Amino acid sequence: MSDSIKVIVEKCIGCGLCVKVCPFSAITITNKKAIIDLTKCNLCGACKDACKFQAIAIFKPQMAKKDFSSYKDVWVFVESERGKISGVSFELLGKARELAADLHSKVVAVFLGKDIKAKAQTLISKGADKVILVDKPELENFISENYANVISHLIKKYKPEIFLAGATTAGRSLVSRIAVTIYTGLTADCTGLHIDKEKRLLVQTRPAFGGNIMAQIISPNYRPQMSTVRHKVMQEASEDTKRKGEIIEEIIEGSFIDGRVKFIEFIQEEISKVNLSDADIIVSGGRGIADSKNFKLIEELAQTLGGAVGASRATVDSGWISYSHQVGQTGRTVAPKIYIACGISGQIQHLVGMQSSKIIVAINKDPDAPIFKVANYGIVGDLFTVIPLLIKKFKETKK
Amino acid sequence: MKIIVCIKQVPDTTEVRINPETNTLVREGVASIINPFDMYAIEEAVQLKEKFGAETIVITMGPPQADSALREALSMGIDQAILLSDRAFAGSDTWATSYVLSRAIEKIGNFDLVICGKQASDGDTAQVGPGIATHINLPQATYVRKVDNVDLEKKVIRLERLLEEGYEIIEVSMPLLMTVVKEINTPRLPSLRGKMRARSQAITTWTHKDLDLKEESLGLKGSPTQVVKIFTPPPREKGMILEGEPEAVVDKLVGELKKHLI
Numbered sequence: 001m002s003d004s005i006k007v008i009v010e011k012c013i014g015c016g017l018c019v020k021v022c023p024f025s026a027i028t029i030t031n032k033k034a035i036i037d038l039t040k041c042n043l044c045g046a047c048k049d050a051c052k053f054q055a056i057a058i059f060k061p062q063m064a065k066k067d068f069s070s071y072k073d074v075w076v077f078v079e080s081e082r083g084k085i086s087g088v089s090f091e092l093l094g095k096a097r098e099l100a101a102d103l104h105s106k107v108v109a110v111f112l113g114k115d116i117k118a119k120a121q122t123l124i125s126k127g128a129d130k131v132i133l134v135d136k137p138e139l140e141n142f143i144s145e146n147y148a149n150v151i152s153h154l155i156k157k158y159k160p161e162i163f164l165a166g167a168t169t170a171g172r173s174l175v176s177r178i179a180v181t182i183y184t185g186l187t188a189d190c191t192g193l194h195i196d197k198e199k200r201l202l203v204q205t206r207p208a209f210g211g212n213i214m215a216q217i218i219s220p221n222y223r224p225q226m227s228t229v230r231h232k233v234m235q236e237a238s239e240d241t242k243r244k245g246e247i248i249e250e251i252i253e254g255s256f257i258d259g260r261v262k263f264i265e266f267i268q269e270e271i272s273k274v275n276l277s278d279a280d281i282i283v284s285g286g287r288g289i290a291d292s293k294n295f296k297l298i299e300e301l302a303q304t305l306g307g308a309v310g311a312s313r314a315t316v317d318s319g320w321i322s323y324s325h326q327v328g329q330t331g332r333t334v335a336p337k338i339y340i341a342c343g344i345s346g347q348i349q350h351l352v353g354m355q356s357s358k359i360i361v362a363i364n365k366d367p368d369a370p371i372f373k374v375a376n377y378g379i380v381g382d383l384f385t386v387i388p389l390l391i392k393k394f395k396e397t398k399k
Numbered sequence: 400m401k402i403i404v405c406i407k408q409v410p411d412t413t414e415v416r417i418n419p420e421t422n423t424l425v426r427e428g429v430a431s432i433i434n435p436f437d438m439y440a441i442e443e444a445v446q447l448k449e450k451f452g453a454e455t456i457v458i459t460m461g462p463p464q465a466d467s468a469l470r471e472a473l474s475m476g477i478d479q480a481i482l483l484s485d486r487a488f489a490g491s492d493t494w495a496t497s498y499v500l501s502r503a504i505e506k507i508g509n510f511d512l513v514i515c516g517k518q519a520s521d522g523d524t525a526q527v528g529p530g531i532a533t534h535i536n537l538p539q540a541t542y543v544r545k546v547d548n549v550d551l552e553k554k555v556i557r558l559e560r561l562l563e564e565g566y567e568i569i570e571v572s573m574p575l576l577m578t579v580v581k582e583i584n585t586p587r588l589p590s591l592r593g594k595m596r597a598r599s600q601a602i603t604t605w606t607h608k609d610l611d612l613k614e615e616s617l618g619l620k621g622s623p624t625q626v627v628k629i630f631t632p633p634p635r636e637k638g639m640i641l642e643g644e645p646e647a648v649v650d651k652l653v654g655e656l657k658k659h660l661i
Binding site for chain 1: 436489521525539566567569581640648652660
């Protein structure tokens with residue numbers, strides 16, 4: 001195999017611009033020439049773009065141009081949790097409308113489940129032009145194997161140009177199976193999607209390294225172009241109950257049902273009345289709350305604001321609160337409208353899980369705590385004084 | 400039982416800093432570690448081995464340096480390690496990565512369980528686990544927080560999966576692939592004996608020639624997705640530190656937040 005990236009020695013002047021932009025520290029300058037460490041290089045092309053002397057060449061495999069003219073429409077996977085359509089699906093319909101407008105194509109909602117026909121109109125009211133419906137008792141519970149089999153079949157039949165799903169536990173478990181089955185490109189956890197109209201391509205933007213870098217990804221030679229999209233990033237379209245659309249019911253064979261996975265039961269977590277990834281407001285407690293019983297205070301503030309309770313790793317590891325509340329690298333990644341960090345110092349592992357929140361409020365005794373670097377509003381003070389006051393004031397303003 | 404654990408070596412995020420001048424990642428001197436979620440996968444394999452008796456094998460795809468990640472897994476009690484390393488694998492996206500791993504797993508053969516971490520801390524995709532399962536046509540259980548029961552006679556495993564609003568219990572027939580979350584266990588520290596053994600143990604390396612692979616499905620060529628641009632996100636707006644008497648400060652904050660709540 002020929003090497004896929006090369007420094008053209010005659011052109012390289014050893015200026016070091018490429019060294020600075022390389023996100024993988026794969027380039028060094030030796031004897032005034034750039035040298036690329038191929039074991040570190042990810043072939044992302046940042047160096048090639050930065051080089052003012054066209055001294056770096058990347059040999060991307062040339063593919064014969066495929067004809068994709070039969071692929072059309074933007075599909076949205078409709079996710080439901082125990083009979084209720086998830087918010088992320090409506091957000092995706094909103095985004096799909098924008099993409100479909102740029103492509104002059106239609107928005108199609110793919111809706112699987114049991115006894116779901118009555119809900120199809122909601123999807124049309126919220127932006128779908130068509131709903132492909134598969135109503136079957138075996139599809140009542142989300143089992144990724146069954147859903148992937150059915151949807152892969154539908155994709156082969158209808159050939160969508162783009163396929164979107166929420167970057168939820170269900171979405172992420174499902175879509176990778178479909179992408180492998182179809183052999184197409186999938187980009188996880190996108191925070192931005194737009195159409196390159198000239199090339200008729202979906203440009204997908206996603207964070208990597210816990211949001212420290214952003215990558216733009218395309219899938220030019222494969223269809224559909226598949227993405228999972230973060231919750232709370234896209235805007236729901238406004239509801240129009242007069243909107244008209246087509247509902248197509250698909251009958252599928254029993255052979256699509258994989259007998260190897262059996263759903264037994266679902267157990268709702270008592271304290272997580274508000275789902276972390278669904279919440280507009282999250283109030284999180286860290287080591288600074290000093291004791292498990294003080295989570296009551298965090299809960300009370302969260303409740304007052306109609307938000308969810310988050311936690312730092314330290315509090316979870318101390319057994320003060322269950323793991324499902326942990327925000328950060330080894331917990332959940334969240335991006336609410338408002339994130340209130342109480343007694344959290346702001347280690348990088350915590351920051352990567354919440355730094356995409358729109359507004360960050362930090363309450364901490366230590367003025368040098370790193371959390372203040374990402375906070376829009378910081379209060380240096382004792383949380384046991386500040387939080388009760390906050391609860392009081394918010395309750396007053398509600399009245 | 401035969402258990403295969405898939406791991407990835409990643410840069411240690413705790414050491415990743417942003418150069419304030421260039422606004423890029425500083426990765427010089429950043430240590431490589433086993434992806435934090437993969438530590439739980441390794442530990443779960445070792446615990447299952449202790450409970451039911453099992454042969455455990457760890458595999459990783461990466462550059463020759465990934466050898467150190469494999470040795471760490473061995474030191475925790477995994478029996479054997481295989482490194483999948485080849486220039487032809489470079490530039491693989493999640494499709495091509497799961498393809499190579501799946502072929503290696505099939506070559507090992509005769510397994511009952513494949514365990515992966517729920518996602519890697521550098522890419523955060525959570526796609527490779529389900530991708531491997533699909534390439535081999537295995538049933539999968541993602542986000543596993545607990546193994547309730549392993550019935551070796553009926554070849555069925557009962558698991559708890561952590562979801563957004565609670566957890567679900569499922570039964571999956573073996574062989575299967577599962578991805579695990581932190582809640583499942585506490586990874587052990589390697590014992591001195593484990594470390595000694597890991598240092599001297601031979602590690603098998605497989606290149607694309609050792610595996611039944613289609614060349615057009617490898618590396619950049621086999622990857623449907625292409626990275627076209629990498630950039631650092633704009634830094635967050637400079638924040639406001641509210642100072643003064645607690646009452647006044649809280650008033651101010653409530654006033655500011657109300658603007659964002661509408």
